[in-house]
Amino acid sequence: MQDLYVALALVLVIEGIMPFVSPEKWRVTVIMIAQQSDKVIRMIGLGAMLLGLLLVTLLRSGSAT
Structure with missing residues (x-):
């Protein structure tokens, strides 16, 4: 926690x-x-979440040092 x-x-x-x-x-x-459409904002948010998840996964596995 x-x-x-x-x-x-x-x-x-x-x-x-x-x-x-x-x-x-x-x-x-x-x-x-x-001023962007909801779809564009959602795609940016999704991209940020996926990148963050990838980084956390890499850092937790010890692959990124």
């Missing part, structure tokens, strides 16, 4: 980097994403 909490904390850190470093570019990016 501790790993889940650490993972969620890292998500918050990573999500906060862009608005902290460049709020204007972050705002423009969010507006551009909001």
Whole structure:
């Protein structure tokens, strides 16, 4: 359970980097994403989840060092 909490904390850190470093570019990016169709947003989300799952699998198996 501790790993889940650490993972969620890292998500918050990573999500906060862009608005902290460049709020204007972050705002423009969010507006551009909001203008996309639901299908495009879902595909981006699916791609991100699959990439994350692949990375976790590789890191947990010890293949990626």
